[in-house]
Amino acid sequence: SMMQSVPSRIALATSGASARVGKRLDTMDSSICVAVITGFPAKLAYHPSCHLQRGLGIDRQPRLLLAHVAQAEIVPLPHEYECCGFGGVFSAEHAALSSEMVGRKIAFLGESQALRLVACDAGCITNINGALHRRRLLADGLSPDSPGLRAVHLAEILNFSFSGGR
Numbered sequence: 346s347m348m349q350s351v352p353s354r355i356a357l358a359t360s361g362a363s364a365r366v367g368k369r370l371d372t373m374d375s376s377i378c379v380a381v382i383t384g385f386p387a388k389l390a391y392h393p394s395c396h397l398q399r400g401l402g403i404d405r406q407p408r409l410l411l412a413h414v415a416q417a418e419i420v421p422l423p424h425e426y427e428c429c430g431f432g433g434v435f436s437a438e439h440a441a442l443s444s445e446m447v448g449r450k451i452a453f454l455g456e457s458q459a460l461r462l463v464a465c466d467a468g469c470i471t472n473i474n475g476a477l478h479r480r481r482l483l484a485d486g487l488s489p490d491s492p493g494l495r496a497v498h499l500a501e502i503l504n505f506s507f508s509g510g511r
Contacts, residue, residue, distance in 0.1 A: 384414055384415030384416030384417060384506050385414050385415075385416060385417045385461075385489060385502050385505055385506055386416040386417070386489055387416075387417065387418070387459075387460045387461060387489035388417075388418045388419075388420050388457070388458055388459040388460055388461075389411065389414070389417050389418070389419055389420070389459050389460070389461050389462075389463050389502065390419070390420050390421070390422035390425075390454060390457040390459035390461075390462050390463065391407065391408060391411055391419065391422060391425065391462075391463050391464070392422060392425065392429065392450070392462050392463065392464040392469060392473070392496070393407075393425060393426060393464075394429075394464055394465055394466035394468075394469045395428050395432065395466075396466055396468075397465050397466060398426065407463075407465050407499050410499060410503065411463055411499060411502070414502055414503070414506050415506065417502075420457045420458060420459050421457065422453055422454065422457050422459070422462070423453040423456050423457065424449070424453050425453075427446070427449060427450065427453075428446055429446060429447050429450045429469045429472050429473055430442070430443035430444065430445070430446030430447040430450070430472060431443070431447075431466075431468040431469050431471070431472035432468075433468065436472060443472075444476070447472055447473060447475075447476040448476065450462075450473060450476075451473065451476055451477060451480065451482070451494070454473075454494055455494075459494075460484070460489055460493075460494060460495070461484075461487075461489070461494070461495055461496070461497050461502070462494070462495070462496040462497070463496075463497055463498075463499050463502055464496055464497075464498065464499070465498065465499050467498070469496065470496040470497065470498060473496035474495060474496050477493070477494055477495065477496070482494050483495060487501055487502075487505055488505075
C-alpha cells in the first residue's frame with residue numbers, strides 16, 4: 346500500500362527476490378557440474394557465508410559445485426558456520442571483535458590444512474584475505490602452486506578448472 350514506508354517496500358522486494366533466487370538454486374542438480382575439465386589440484390575448504398547460509402538458506406548448492414571440481418580434495422573446515430567477522434559495517438563498528446573472529450577463521454583454515462578457502466561472498470573473501478595479508482600468510486594468487494593461504498570465490502575455482510588453470 347501507499348502507506349508502507351520506502352524501507353519496508355525495499356525489504357519486501359528484497360525478500361521476494363531472495364526467495365526466488367533461493368528457490369531457483371534449490372532446484373539445481375549435479376548434471377550441470379560434469380564438464381569440469383582440468384580441476385584444481387589442492388585441498389579446499391568451504392566457508393558458508395552468513396548471508397548465503399542464514400539469509401538465503403543456501404548451503405547445499407555451492408558444496409555440490411565444489412564437490413565436482415576434479416583433482417580437488419575437499420576438507421572440512423572446523424567450526425565452518427562461525428562468522429568470519431565481516432558482516433558489512435559490523436567489522437568497522439566492532440573492529441576488535443571482528444579481528445578476533447577472522448583470526449579464529451584463519452586458525453580453523455590452518456587446522457584444515459586447505460590451501461584455499463572457498464566462499465561465495467566478496468565481503469568474507471576480502472575480510473579473510475586482509476587478515477591473511479596482515480599476518481603475511483596470503484598467497485600471491487589463485488594457483489595451487491602459489492605458496493600461502495587465500496580465500497577465493499567459488500566462481501574463481503570453477504573458472505580455473507574450466508580454463509585449464511589459466
